[in-house]
Amino acid sequence: MNTQSTTRAGSPNPAGLPGAGIDLRAKVRPTEMVIKAGLAGSALLSVAITIGIVIALVEPVISFFGQVEFGEFFATTGDFAVIPLVSATLMVTVIALLVAVPLGLGAAMYLSEYASARTRRALKPTVELLAGVPSVVYGFFALAFVTPTLLQDILSIGVGFTNALAAGLVLGVMIVPTVASLSEDALSAVPQAMRDGSLAMGANRMQTTLRVVLPAAISGVAAAVVLGMSRAIGETMIVALAAGAQKNLSLDPREGMQTMTGFIAQTAAGENPVGSVSYNMLFAVGLLLFLITFVINLISISIVRRYRQAY
Amino acid sequence: MNSSTLVAERDDTTPAIATGKSRDREPMSLVFLGALWFSLFFGVVVLIVLILDTAVSGAGRFDSDLITRYDSTLFPERTGFRAGILGTVWLMVTTALLAVPLGIAAALYLEEFADKTKWYNRFIEVNLQNLAAVPSVVYGLLAVAVLALIGFQRTGIVLGGAIALSLLILPVIIITTREAVRAVPNEIRFGSLALGATMWQTTWKQTLPSAIPGIATGTILGLSRAIGEAAPLLLLGIAGAVRFDPDGVTSPVTALPIQIYSLTSQSQEAYQQAASAAIIVLLVMVLALNALAIFIRNKFQRRW
Numbered sequence: 001m002n003t004q005s006t007t008r009a010g011s012p013n014p015a016g017l018p019g020a021g022i023d024l025r026a027k028v029r030p031t032e033m034v035i036k037a038g039l040a041g042s043a044l045l046s047v048a049i050t051i052g053i054v055i056a057l058v059e060p061v062i063s064f065f066g067q068v069e070f071g072e073f074f075a076t077t078g079d080f081a082v083i084p085l086v087s088a089t090l091m092v093t094v095i096a097l098l099v100a101v102p103l104g105l106g107a108a109m110y111l112s113e114y115a116s117a118r119t120r121r122a123l124k125p126t127v128e129l130l131a132g133v134p135s136v137v138y139g140f141f142a143l144a145f146v147t148p149t150l151l152q153d154i155l156s157i158g159v160g161f162t163n164a165l166a167a168g169l170v171l172g173v174m175i176v177p178t179v180a181s182l183s184e185d186a187l188s189a190v191p192q193a194m195r196d197g198s199l200a201m202g203a204n205r206m207q208t209t210l211r212v213v214l215p216a217a218i219s220g221v222a223a224a225v226v227l228g229m230s231r232a233i234g235e236t237m238i239v240a241l242a243a244g245a246q247k248n249l250s251l252d253p254r255e256g257m258q259t260m261t262g263f264i265a266q267t268a269a270g271e272n273p274v275g276s277v278s279y280n281m282l283f284a285v286g287l288l289l290f291l292i293t294f295v296i297n298l299i300s301i302s303i304v305r306r307y308r309q310a311y
Numbered sequence: 312m313n314s315s316t317l318v319a320e321r322d323d324t325t326p327a328i329a330t331g332k333s334r335d336r337e338p339m340s341l342v343f344l345g346a347l348w349f350s351l352f353f354g355v356v357v358l359i360v361l362i363l364d365t366a367v368s369g370a371g372r373f374d375s376d377l378i379t380r381y382d383s384t385l386f387p388e389r390t391g392f393r394a395g396i397l398g399t400v401w402l403m404v405t406t407a408l409l410a411v412p413l414g415i416a417a418a419l420y421l422e423e424f425a426d427k428t429k430w431y432n433r434f435i436e437v438n439l440q441n442l443a444a445v446p447s448v449v450y451g452l453l454a455v456a457v458l459a460l461i462g463f464q465r466t467g468i469v470l471g472g473a474i475a476l477s478l479l480i481l482p483v484i485i486i487t488t489r490e491a492v493r494a495v496p497n498e499i500r501f502g503s504l505a506l507g508a509t510m511w512q513t514t515w516k517q518t519l520p521s522a523i524p525g526i527a528t529g530t531i532l533g534l535s536r537a538i539g540e541a542a543p544l545l546l547l548g549i550a551g552a553v554r555f556d557p558d559g560v561t562s563p564v565t566a567l568p569i570q571i572y573s574l575t576s577q578s579q580e581a582y583q584q585a586a587s588a589a590i591i592v593l594l595v596m597v598l599a600l601n602a603l604a605i606f607i608r609n610k611f612q613r614r615w
Binding site: 029031032035036038039040041042043044045046047049050052053055056057059102103104105106107109110111114123125126127129130132133134135136137138139140141143144145149173176177204205206210227230231233234235236237240241261264265268269274282283286289290293294297298300301 | 450586
């Protein structure tokens with residue numbers, strides 16, 4: 001919607017027509033200029049926030065690498081090693097995606113291809129409610145129900161008190177709405193003519209959904225999965241409560257392991273004087289986390305852009 | 312809104328073209344449909360289990376102590392969440408006062424005034440989309456730096472938490488406000504401009520009032536996200552053990568999610584029970600905000 005053109009009243013007026021002599025240029029209005037500048041300033045604040053994040057993180061990180069060697073940070077063992085945190089984050093994220101992608105995509109396919117408009121209006125807010133539950137509540141649920149009751153008693157899996165499995169499963173449920181909502185947008189954007197063509201060839205709804213609509217919307221679905229992944233990496237309270245508080249390079253999801261966000265939350269809850277090594281390490285891990293999610297988000301945004309141009 | 316009208320159109324045409332309908336009853340198709348139903352209702356089942364399990368384990372603590380008393384180490388079975396509930400209310404109000412005007416102003420600029428062909432406006436857009444997906448802990452780290460910048464040494468105060476939470480929900484408010492403003496038909500703007508109103512008069516007196524229900528819905532949903540956030544508050548050093556009511560924006564504060572988090576690390580049964588009961592209180596607050604948002608959307612949203 002470009003309302004700009006309407007404000008420029010001074011568009012060239014063909015000579016000879018009535019009114020050709022009148023100056024139609026918009027009046028300069030100082031108050032309007034001030035208001036517009038104020039609004040633009042608010043919009044620029046978002047850029048300032050990004051710059052602020054980078055500055056706020058980089059400053060302590062510089063002093064951190066003055067205190068700790070670069071190799072000590074990107075090491076697999078030791079007090080300042082970050083690799084075990086990254087591997088635990090990956091482990092939890094993969095488990096979460098294994099839960100969230102099939103469930104989110106299934107929900108999206110039902111809402112977009114099978115549900116009537118009325119059913120959709122009723123079911124969509126219900127699915128989105130899952131994203132509204134506070135993450136500390138999910139964390140408590142993972143700790144108090146999923147680990148002892150579901151995993152240990154019902155499924156009799158030998159998991160520890162805190163473990164990557166329970167945290168990943170619950171995290172997966174939490175990001176189902178993210179994946180479902182964006183995938184549904186992508187599926188709904190596929191032109192109806194493609195479905196009609198497929199149905200006219202004698203395909204049933206399942207074949208149409210899986211072989212025509214899904215491939216046509218695949219880039220939008222990919223963007224949804226990537227954004228879900230970014231959510232999973234950045235989610236804090238579930239992993240802080242249920243994934244564990246010990247660095248662990250193990251690939252066994254039944255063990256407890258500390259993730260990047262878990263490390264930040266657990267270290268921040270303790271006493272860390274400003275400028276100390278552990279305080280600065282908080283920011284080093286935070287910067288790494290920001291950079292990882294930043295790159296993933298940019299990938300997601302660029303995928304969405306490309307698919308929007310397709311139809 | 313666009314998508315719902317699309318669906319309505321699609322439904323009208325479906326009966327006529329559904330030649331494959333008889334083949335929808337093949338075993339494979341039914342299994343597939345069953346799987347879709349499963350994925351749709353799995354989340355709902357989890358939510359019900361979560362609420363039931365928490366309500367059962369917190370059942371013994373639904374008494375007046377829960378909301379009128381402070382956190383207690385002497386009597387775990389009488390510990391209460393007065394400070395957390397009041398703190399959460401203070402944080403929410405301060406957050407709304409900070410984030411809502413800024414968010415609406417930014418959204419109005421981007422929708423109504425910005426020239427979208429200019430690179431810097433496109434840059435702001437990509438930046439906003441990215442900020443909406445930045446992990447909440449990172450906003451906590453930023454708020455620590457902002458507070459240090461404006462000269463507050465103690466960070467566990469109402470203002471600190473509110474700054475972190477408003478940074479967190481600002482992108483959400485901007486994005487939903489833009490959608491609401493975009494849904495206002497151009498005829499309303501053109502009519503106003505044609506009568507001689509300036510751009511700002513049109514925006515302030517025509518576009519914005521028409522978009523209020525959408526903006527309110529988005530803002531409340533943003534706040535319902537902020538109310539349950541614990542991670543950024545944790546970074547600001549907002550602790551669970553505060554035993555007085557907050558009395559201003561520089562007063563030390565605690566929040567309900569933080570109290571729940573600190574109680575889960577206690578091993579005593581009474582604290583676990585109290586945490587369960589507090590979770591139900593928090594869920595009631597979140598669900599009430601969500602219900603309010605849905606109510607406003609259904610009651611006041613205009614469809615053009």
